[in-house]
Amino acid sequence: MKKFDCIVIGGGMIGAASAVSLAQLGLTVAVVEKFAPKSFLAEQALDLRVSAISLASQQLLMQLEAWQQIHDWRICPYQRLAVWEHELAYTEFNATDIEQPYLGHIIENRLIQLALWQQFNQHPNITLFCPEALVSFSDNTQTNTIDVELTTQQLSARLLIGADGANSKVRTLANIGLTGWDYQQSAMLINVETPIFQDNITWQHFLPTGPVAFLPLAGKSDLGGYASLVWYHHRDKIKQLVALPNTQLAKAIEIHFPQRLGEIKVLNKGAFSLTRRHANQYYHHKVVLLGDAAHTINPMAGQGVNLGFKDVLALQTVIAEAIAHGESWSSEQVLARYEKKRRSDNLVMMTAMDALYQAFSHPSIAMKLLRNTAFFMSNKLTPVKNKVLKHACGID
Ligand SMILES: Cc1cc2nc3c(=O)[nH]c(=O)nc-3n(C[C@H](O)[C@H](O)[C@H](O)COP(=O)(O)OP(=O)(O)OC[C@H]3O[C@@H](n4cnc5c(N)ncnc54)[C@H](O)[C@@H]3O)c2cc1C
Structure with a gap:
């Protein structure tokens, strides 16, 4: 059985970023992914799946040394963001209001994933298992590790990271419950x-x-x-x-x-x-959840993967601190610190998206008036508007 410090199930944007971030700490990491992304060719048509990447996510991708490659492939910056229902309540946010060159970039999801996969080659402590899939896992109390069965082989590690998306098998097998619903x-x-x-x-x-x-x-x-x-x-x-x-x-x-x-x-x-899905816990024994495996949000404000990147940074930070203090970095105390850093921030964003969804689904004239007044007022209240903007960009 091959042994690692961490096994990451899912090599999407969040799993790949987490693998590189943990390899940067000197840990050995296995990444398990079902499907390899297609290589980039400049003449390829643009992918359908794109994300609005915030300034905070850009900083993380820079730290993981993936940003320059994404930038060299293709990327579209935007400086302004407009929202309105009635033309009279048209509200525009501008990067110059918060002294930034951009508010963010629109990037194809696959290119973010590919650039992070390129970084796997720069870290000899990362091993990629692809195509491979998770079958099951069990706690090994003798070795204090988690034994993971894949379709064709077995691995073991101190920590299992579920970054396998909204329908996370890791989450199900760890018996971590969910709250959530499907939108209409x-x-x-x-x-x-x-x-x-x-x-x-x-x-x-x-x-x-x-x-x-x-x-x-x-x-x-x-x-x-x-x-x-x-x-x-x-x-x-x-x-x-x-x-x-x-x-x-x-x-x-x-x-x-x-x-x-x-x-x-x-x-x-x-x-x-x-x-909308929110895991009742972000960790259980030697298992921890990141990205859509932990939370799936209405994409109305383009925040899903940005929240996932914040998870990646939080997990890297708590593990780095534990290593620096000579603590057991994979212990439940350390994973609890990760959850503490992330749960309320994710919940606030999910609740804000729901409030927006509910407010705009309401057909009454009074509600419409209220919505447009709110937009109109937010345009006038510059400090409030800039605070909201900074939070959306992840730089507050
Ligand atoms: C319409 C729409 C628009 C969106 N727009 C934005 C946006 O503008 N900005 C933004 O921030 N977010 C946006 N999002 C959200 C964003 O797409 C997700 O938050 C993001 O893709 C989650 O990344 P992830 O790596 O956690 O999960 P995923 O992208 O789902 O990756 C999971 C990976 O795990 C692999 N996997 C799954 N099960 C297994 C297994 N058993 N074994 C091995 N591998 C496995 C999968 O193959 C996949 O590669 C949008 C979402 C939607 C639906």
Whole structure:
């Protein structure tokens, strides 16, 4: 049986970042992943799965030495973020208000994962097992380790990290319960060519049926540029929309999205159901959960993976402190410190997203007036607006 300090189940953005962060502390790490991401080629079409990466996440990716590679591949910075329901309550946040060059970058998830996987090669203490999958694990009380059975081999470690996403098998096998629910809405992601080229802005327009959003993407197209559109709507409606031929979908977009989008060409599309999940505990014995395995949030404000990166940094910090103080770094006391650092922050963000979702799902005229007054006032109250902005960027 091969022995490691840590075994990370899931080599997605969060698992890969966690592996590199723990290898930086000198620990030996095994990463177990079912599917290898496709290599990057400059001529490849833009992926459908993209994320708005905050300044705090950028700092972590820099610390993990993955940022420069992502930057060299393709990346789209944005300086402004606009939200509105009624045009009179249009609110715009600007990076200059918080003395930053950008508010964040829109990046393809796969490129973040790939750049972190490249870092595996820079750390001889990381071993990648791919394609491989978790089957089961058990506590070994004699050796004080956790024995992990994969599809074709067995590994053992002092700590097992579940970074295997929203339907985490690690979480289920560790008997860690969940609270959560499915939202009535789904999200449709649509990659389009747009007449807008690198407008440096991402926007979200709230409609009675759910928000529609625009995220700029890297590159220049025949029409101008590229963008990722997000269309939130009732699940059944999204099912219908995703089944439309691209030309008809483009027409539907022109009707429902704000006019500022202009005439677009649909390139690619896909639908995702929205769920909220929060693990009742982030650790149990020698098992710890990170990222979507611990919490899945409504993506309305693009915070999911950013919260996961904060988990990665928190776990690295508590383990580094334990090593520095000669403590047992994989003990439950240390894992409890990780949970303490992260649970309330994740909960606040999840609750804020739910409040936003509920407020904008409410059809009454009074609620609409209240929402727009809130937007209008937030535009006037600069200190409040800047505080919210700093928190969203992860730099408060
Ligand atoms: C529509 C939509 C838009 C979003 N937009 C944003 C955004 O703009 N900004 C943002 O911050 N977040 C966004 N998110 C959230 C973000 O995508 C997730 O938070 C993020 O992908 C979670 O990363 P993860 O590594 O924790 O999990 P995942 O990305 O799910 O990775 C888990 C990995 O584990 C592997 N795996 C699973 N089970 C096993 C097993 N048994 N054995 C081995 N490997 C296994 C999987 O193959 C996968 O590679 C969005 C989400 C959605 C649905």
